[in-house]
């Protein structure tokens with residue numbers, strides 16, 4: 185990374201291309217902003233819940249409390265000399281060290297918060313707490329909940345639907361599954377309230393493109409575990425079972441991140457939940473996915489960059505090469521969307537194609553709106569939503585399906 189890359193709250197050098205549209209980077213030091221509320225309201229509540237959920241000893245508890253204080257009023261200090269990823273973070277934070285947290289880009293500062301929270305709990309240190317997910321109890325409770333039983337039972341009803349209708353229903357449940365994010369629930373109330381509307385819906389474009397590329401490789405960048413990952417897995421099974429994809433690569437996080445993001449351990453828990461479900465369909469899907477992993481049709485992949493504080497624009501070449509050649513990459517959720525288009529205060533009518541032109545394959549975003557970032561809206565839609573006040577961007581009651589085929593760039 186070049187010097188000062190992540191330091192300024194303005195455009196990163198690699199995004200300085202005059203052909204790439206740009207907008208102010210979101211920061212958490214703006215009074216009254218959503219980003220500030222995440223640090224000053226959501227994180228304290230999250231920390232309280234983590235400390236209630238696991239019997240951490242005094243050292244870890246103190247470290248977690250210190251992190252909270254530091255993240256709302258302190259400066260950014262590099263990782264200790266013994267941290268396995270110290271050099272990586274030194275580079276990612278080049279130019280930011282020693283500056284107040286609030287001056288860092290919001291995406292950067294949030295990612296750093298989760299990295300430091302793992303540190304504080306002993307996640308990386310040899311010892312009894314190594315590898316223990318601080319969000320594990322929340323994830324487990326959600327997966328064991330009755331709501332999941334009901335959702336899995338509903339799969340039996342879908343089995344008899346005609347193909348097109350079934351595909352639409354599965355896409356829709358993967359989309360709205362993104363509401364069930366545990367971090368979001370901390371301040372937004374329990375997920376599952378009134379769903380309003382799709383503010384952009386490229387569903388038909390997606391279906392036509394998947395038909396056109398039938399039998400290709402599809403990548404799915406997962407977001408949350410539990411009630412989001414289950415419908416994602418059902419969608420993956422559908423893509424493989426009906427031949428839409430010959431292979432699916434499913435990307436999970438290498439470590440706990442943004443509260444409920446799915447790791448390999450969460451994927452295994454979800455698979456077990458499917459395989460042991462009372463619903464015949466759910467159990468059959470779990471069995472098929474298991475075998476698809478056995479025979480390599482379903483690849484489970486990860487990369488340190490999935491916990492990086494940077495936009496996908498800056499993904500390293502080895503990861504870029506994995507997406508290149510995919511018929512489609514589906515990105516789930518709000519955080520992936522922020523990283524895809526850049527965590528900036530874009531005019532909502534900025535073309536999705538332009539904001540995602542850097543991505544190495546055609547892309548689809550399936551996302552409920554839980555942060556201020558949005559692009560690709562029709563001017564009339566943006567104006568109508570803005571007239572209702574700013575909450576539509578963050579309430580989780582709106583969603584979008586956006587597709588960029590990038591045909592010009594890829595020649596597909």
Ligand SMILES: O=P(O)(O)OC[C@H]1O[C@](O)(CO)[C@@H](O)[C@@H]1O
Pocket residue numbers: 222226294362365367368407408442516517518519520522554555
């Ligand atoms: O799980 P998702 O859909 O990525 O949403 C997580 C969202 O929650 C927040 O972390 C706010 O707490 C957003 O910044 C983030 O985009």
